[in-house]
Amino acid sequence: MLSDLEFFVSEALVGMKRSGLMTFISIATITVSLIIFGFFLLLSSNFNNLANFISSKLEIRVYLKDTLTKREIINFENELRKIKEVKKIVFVDKEQAWQNFQQNFKNINLNDLIESTPLPNSFSILLEHNENIVDIAQHIRGYTDYVEDVNYGGAIAKNISVFANFVKLGGLGVVLLLSLATLLIIVNTIRLTLIARQDEITIMRLVGATKAFIKIPFIIEGLFIGIIGAILSILFLKTTYGFIAMQIQDNISFFPLVFEESKLNYLYFMVGISGTFLGFLGAYISVSKSLKK
Amino acid sequence: MIEVRNVSKIYLNGFKALDNVNLSIGKEEFVYLVGPSGAGKSTLLKMIYKAEEPSSGKIFIDNFSLNNITERQIPYLRRNIGIVFQDYKLLPKRTVYENVAFALRVMHYSRSKIRRQVSQVLELVGLHQKMSNLPQELSGGEQQRICIARAIVNNPKILLADEPTGNLDPETSWEIMHLLTKINTRKTTVIVATHNKEIVDNIRKRVIALEKGKLVKDQQLGVYSTNVK
Known part of the structure; x- marks a missing residue:
């Protein structure tokens, strides 16, 4: 089994290298999408925090x-x-x-x-x-x-929580659209690898490879793209949020920002999971479509 | 071992590739499948490894009807059938060793077993000195040997060769055919589709001749020419 896994991973890496430009574009797109996703998550989380803060003082x-x-x-x-x-x-x-x-x-x-x-x-x-x-x-x-x-002071609190919901909903819409675009790009990247390796796939089939065996390297490739995008976006979000939060703290000290590790880690976790899932789904769609015949 | 019963194949464009073919090939036999281009040799071989479906009729391997094999089972069927191609179908970016090991990888062999079996089979085909070379660094005959090594590395019961000498010069063709007969002596059933009259007439084996999709001759220790009955 271990040698199988090694084989799959090395095949996936070869695939990423061969369609290098598309791999790069995929990773870049997924990273940007996830950053925007994370940005909306952070924003709505902070607005909710603010609304709660104000409500508690009402x-x-x-x-x-x-x-x-x-x-x-x-x-x-x-x-x-x-x-x-x-x-x-x-x-x-x-x-x-x-x-x-x-x-x-x-x-x-x-x-x-x-x-x-x-x-x-x-x-x-x-x-x-x-x-x-x-x-x-x-x-x-x-x-x-x-x-x-x-x-x-009900009106203020009400307005803020309505606004937080609006940010959340608007963010969700933007994120869904972006996810769709990202998904399409990943699907295409994997398809290019598939086309580049058509001969190999034919030979694998002739020597008795199961469909699953043929699919796995491509799915791993998608997962890698997703995971790399997730890591990059989380790094970016963490540093940027830390920096912006500091600035706000220094200038508007009463503003109740979200600082709890657990809450932030949960947000980053969501971003990471989404990226990984997008990568997986993109590859899965592509492989299932191309290997049907 | 292989039973072909009333098999016909009509392609979508109306071309009749096989016309009610009946034949039976026993265990460890060596059979030439001869006939002009378009006679249906390749179609018949493809049906045996399920790359083509008969339009009517049945094919049995070891009393198993191929008609009943599901798509999921095809890989396991192919693990019992080695295939040699006219154009070798090698992976150009992988070494000789990797090309052969590839076939075992897809069958989940352990690394040590792969190493042992690949070096054994490369020894058999005479390429153990060149296992780190890339295919394009080798001659046509040597590339065909890689293909043969890949086909037999897991000791399949059946070896199908579709025009294995089609791209080779006469001398190399002889070497390849001798290799195939050697593999036959290792208890593998071998079916060779070929045009090569000289070889068929000199390495005398059972000859099955097809013409326009019809079986026109089936002769033990036969010769190529269709008028010798």
């Missing part, structure tokens, strides 16, 4: 009427706690809010202009899941006896 801010007594505020808080999705309620005292505000905007001296706090008391509410944030905010707005106003 809160409903409920501004209370200034006329409420302490008791009424406590009653209302208990009322709010009954809402299913509510995870956490924090009461923000208006004095506290004012201090926070001043802390955040130190350079503007408002004390000179405003005597007492202009801000109302408020509740900051965190939800279990943010999908229902709009409905819940609307619901809270209904307590007109207590509520002055309700604010939430």
Whole structure:
């Protein structure tokens, strides 16, 4: 068996060498396609990350009427706690809010202009899941006896996750088209090798080679093309992403980039598998078509 | 060993290559298949190794009907049949050794077994000194010997030779024919399709003559000429 494998691999290498230019073009195409594929994966993964990040920071801010007594505020808080999705309620005292505000905007001296706090008391509410944030905010707005106003940052989060999905879908479309083009090029490369080795194939058949035996070297050739393309594209993606991520980190430090090894390795793994599979499939199609007779 | 029963072959263009041929070839026989070009010699040989299908009739090898052999089984049939071609069909970029070893490779022989059998057979055909040469560095006769070595390297039961001396000068042709008879003595059934009257008349064996697809003569220790009955 080992000598069979050696034979197949050496035959595959001979094939790659003989149709050198086409092999090179195939590897280049598959590499570029995989880079674009990886780019879209990274992009949508980062947008999703951003959307999740923002969602996790989302809160409903409920501004209370200034006329409420302490008791009424406590009653209302208990009322709010009954809402299913509510995870956490924090009461923000208006004095506290004012201090926070001043802390955040130190350079503007408002004390000179405003005597007492202009801000109302408020509740900051965190939800279990943010999908229902709009409905819940609307619901809270209904307590007109207590509520002055309700604010939430739902729109942004929603837009980002819609955008992430859009990137994912658009990317998928582009990737599918590219894969098809890559596949065609690989099919043709292998076909050229097949044509170049037609005599050999005839002789193999006459001396009793099975179809599988004849096919395997060509399929290995396709696999090699796929694997080489995969390795090149992963190297490129890794270095480039590392570099760009560093730049972004340095300049927009709050931007939540995907840095987890496991997540990135999974993405690169997907790129690698896709390349290998494309190479295999291209060769398989070509060989099955040509060796039918 | 080989039974041909009522075999006819009509090609798509209407050409009748074989017309109701019946013959039987025994184990370890040596048979000449003679006749002019287009008489159907090659077609008959191709049917034996399943490169052609009869339009009607049946061919049996060892009581196995070739009609029942599936496409998947063809490679295994061919492993029992060595084939020698007029144009040698060698791989030009591979050495003599590799050309012969190739046949064993496709049958999954181990490397040590390949080495042993290839050097034995190259010795038999007298090419063991040239095993590292490329085919084009050798003469026509030597190239035909490579082809023969490849055909018999796994000791097939049957050796088919289609015009093996067609491209060779008379002297070399004699050498090749002597080699084929030598292989026959190693218990291999040998069928040689040939034009070569001189050889057929001098190395006397069974002669089967075809003309326009019909079997016109089947004679033990026969001669080429069709009018000698």
